[in-house]
Amino acid sequence: MSDIIHTDKAPSPVGAYPHARRVGNLLFLSGIGPRTPGSDAIPGNEYDTDGRLVGYDIAAQTRSVFANVRAVLEASGARWEDLVDVTVYLTDMARDFKTYNALWAEHFPDPATAPCRTTLGIDALPTPIAIELKCIAHLP
Structure with missing residues (x-):
C-alpha cells in the first residue's frame, strides 16, 4: 500500500513523478529544488540581458529548498522533525558547501536529532538551480 x-504549495515536478510517496511508515520525497511554487522563479538567480544565468545566491536557494521540503512534508502529514535521511546535491561544492552547511546548522541545531545527510557535488541539475534535496522521513 502506498499513498x-x-x-500546490511546492514547485511542480519537472517530470512525471509525485512530490512524495508514503509506503508504510516511510515517506520518500522526490528531488526538490528551490523553484518558487506557482511561478517556477528561482530565488537568487541573476540573468544577463540575453537571459543567460550569470550568478546565483546559494543562501536564497537553500532557504527556498528547505521551505519547499517543509511544504511537501506538511502536505504528507509529516513534520520537519520527521526527516531521517537527506541527500543534498550541490552544483558547486567548493563555492557553496560552507554556506549550505551553516544554513543546515540553523535548521538542525542539534546534531543528535538531525537527519543523516550525504552531500554530493554534481555537474548540473535539470533546471538552472544550484541545490536539490532528496529526503526520507519516518512517520508514526
Whole structure:
C-alpha cells in the first residue's frame, strides 16, 4: 500500500513523478529544488540581458529548498522533525558547501536529532538551480 502526494504549495515536478510517496511508515520525497511554487522563479538567480544565468545566491536557494521540503512534508502529514535521511546535491561544492552547511546548522541545531545527510557535488541539475534535496522521513 502506498499513498501518492502532490501539493500546490511546492514547485511542480519537472517530470512525471509525485512530490512524495508514503509506503508504510516511510515517506520518500522526490528531488526538490528551490523553484518558487506557482511561478517556477528561482530565488537568487541573476540573468544577463540575453537571459543567460550569470550568478546565483546559494543562501536564497537553500532557504527556498528547505521551505519547499517543509511544504511537501506538511502536505504528507509529516513534520520537519520527521526527516531521517537527506541527500543534498550541490552544483558547486567548493563555492557553496560552507554556506549550505551553516544554513543546515540553523535548521538542525542539534546534531543528535538531525537527519543523516550525504552531500554530493554534481555537474548540473535539470533546471538552472544550484541545490536539490532528496529526503526520507519516518512517520508514526
